[in-house]
Amino acid sequence: MITVENLVKEFGTKRAVDGVSFEVKPGEVLGFLGPNGAGKSTTMRIITGFMPATSGRVTVGGHDIVEDPIAAKRLMGYLPESAPSYSDMTVHGFLNWAAEMRGLSGGARQDAVQRVTNLCFLENVLHQSVDTLSKGYRHRTCLAQSLIHDPQILILDEPTDGLDPNQKFEVRQLIRRMGEKKVIIFSTHILEEVEACCSRAIIIDRGRIVANGTPAQLKAKSELAGSVTLRVHGVAVEQVRARLAQLGVAGKVTAQTEGSMVSARVQPRERGQGADLASAVADVVSKEGWRFDALETEEGRLDDVFRSITRPDTAGSNA
Amino acid sequence: MNEGFRNVWTISKRELGGYFNSPVAYVFIVIFLLLTGFFTFSLGYYHERGQASLAEPFFSWHPWLYLFLVPSVGMRLWAEERRSGTLELLLTMPIAPWQAIVGKFLASWLFLAIALALTFPVVLTTAYLGDPDNGAVISGYVGSLLLAGAYLGVTELMSAITRNQIIAFIISVVVCFVLLLCGWEPVTQFLVNHVPETLVNLVKGMSTWHHFGAFQKGVIDFRDVIYFGSVIGFSLFSTSVVLRGVRGA
Structure with a gap:
């Protein structure tokens, strides 16, 4: 058209x-x-x-x-x-x-x-x-x-x-x-x-x-696409971080305490491994017997993509 | 072609409506009539002359009156479209640019014609007091309308050049003033003493004053009509060139 x-x-x-x-x-x-x-x-x-x-x-x-x-x-x-x-x-x-x-x-x-x-x-x-x-x-x-x-x-x-x-x-x-x-x-x-x-x-x-x-x-295309976020109770941050990092499909792992909880994010080692990663994380959680209240796979965020591929507004005029 | 005329009419109608939707039309008409009356009956020594003629007391003032009044009618034609951004709307409609240019011109010209027609009491007065040459009255009106058209063409062009109506007005007045002056007797007299005669005639030939003269005396000369027609044609063509430039940048 x-x-x-x-x-x-x-x-x-x-x-x-x-x-x-x-x-x-x-x-x-x-x-x-x-x-x-x-x-x-x-x-x-x-x-x-x-x-x-x-x-x-x-x-x-x-x-x-x-x-x-x-x-x-x-x-x-x-x-x-x-x-x-x-x-x-x-x-x-x-x-x-x-x-x-x-x-x-x-x-x-x-x-x-x-x-x-x-x-x-x-x-x-x-x-x-x-x-x-x-x-x-x-x-x-x-x-x-x-x-x-x-x-x-x-x-x-x-x-x-x-x-x-x-x-x-x-x-x-x-x-x-x-x-x-x-x-x-x-x-x-x-x-x-x-x-x-x-x-x-x-x-x-x-x-x-x-x-x-x-x-x-x-x-x-977002860096975060396919990453898994997890929130657990009563476990030390170091333990969560170390255990998740051991996973074969895991890339970067971040974890921090939020009040009495620990929230962690695991990025897949390679793009497109999001599904494998999610089940691997779920396995860990059930094996370790962690009490969790959130476990989800992120779709990625458009604003991340937008920021990573466009540069800040440098044009003075609005064309 | 039929469709072309319909588009021209659609644009004219909107433009003409624009005059009457705002106080502009009424203020203009009142001022125009007051001024023509004042010039004719006071400065024109209408009564003192004791002649049933409109040439000297009435029509001879028109080139001076139009100098300010016509630019005030035409100054908004394109400047306002550019300022408010409606130019983008207008020129993305399925029409050719010339249709918009001609449509706007005709609307303003028609408006000036309405104002001019409302001076009819002057004609009636003359007919009541004496026995005027009807041919001269008609040719005077024709010439006056053509003169207004020429000034209007210039104004439309200047209006396309800027998005500021005041600037469009001032430049139009100056250009029309130059067109008027170059045939005005004191100026041509001055030129005769300083430059060759062919050049004087050339300058005089470009003047609205020179070409309006015959109409007042009751002569519709084909060459004068061609002159006013070409000023209008040239202005409108230049407007299309200017608008093309405006869109490109």
Whole structure:
């Protein structure tokens, strides 16, 4: 549905996007992750045809965004980063305008406005002027605009930015629901959002893709993936540490006292040995007769992966 | 093509609605009418002249009035879109950029035409007091509208250059002022004494003042129409070039 080949964007001497390639197929919800200034918004602006790339190629539904921009833009709905809308219009006027720009007229236009009003919970403010709205409503107004023509493809730049936790939850639900039928690319720096809605995630740093996979695959890259944590009563720390270190599949072992308990973490010696490790640890516990109240295998944490493969925010400007 | 016009109309409608949704339209129209009235009846010596003509007392002030009023109408056209970020929204809609440029231009031009049409009491007064040359009145209005269009084109271009409306306004006034001055008699008189005649004619030929003159006298000269048309065309084309640059960086 969307292919991006070798995209490069330079601003003066700065390379904001540096050779990005990926593909999104129907039914995929792609999360775009990265620190501020990594090139997420720039990539999205190029895909939506707002900005020309310095080099590289983008096709949307088979239409080249540079050679056939109107056909490509027709397939997409876009929520820009700052969720802009015309402040002198009412919500209803603005949505009507957006529908008209998308070629809808008459009853089809009314239906479309009604549909997105319900979808984005805008009934209460429909006849208010945009500049009197709170940030959350303004955001949803712009989101509604991107959905007005029921597009096959949705490009959402930080769709939950500035929303309160309830609204965040609703927007995530919406993304997940729509993701069943549409292609969605959305950017975020909230990692739990990726786990909640994406079928695939791309991590981008300094204009380059540094990871591309399902959330589970990305989490497996974490150092902690597959490690086993254990909490026991009435045993000395040294004993726990020594006993666990003896295991053949164990790598690094850490243990410390927490009140009357000892909590320990064993990392597998090699990646992918998580299951063996867990049963080995369980054996030790039952052989030694330790009383335990927790024993679990960690899936790995996305934020560990994120921190280990992206570098701290060094770009001053938000591109 | 049909679809192209529909897009232009959709954009124009929104833009025109924007004027009337805010106090801008009403303030502008009131000030415009007050000023035209003041210039015509006080500074223009309308009564003292004892002629049923609108050329001197009415139309001859328009180049000066428009100098400030037209940029104040057009200054927001692109500057505001750039400042508020709606430019990104507008240009990712399935439309060609020229449709947005022309749509915005037509909306503002139509607004100026409405304001100009509301000066009809001046015409009625003249018709009541005397027997004006209707042809001259019509050609004066046509010329005035074309003049406003030329200034508006310049303003739209300047509005695309910056995201600050005030800067757009000031630069537009200056550029329009230069376009006006280079054909104003005191300036051309000065030039005659210092530079070759062909150059004087060239400079004069670029002036809105020079091309507006014939309209006031009741002559619609094809060359004058072409002149105003090319100022508008050139401005709008340059706007598209500027916008391409804005999107690239």
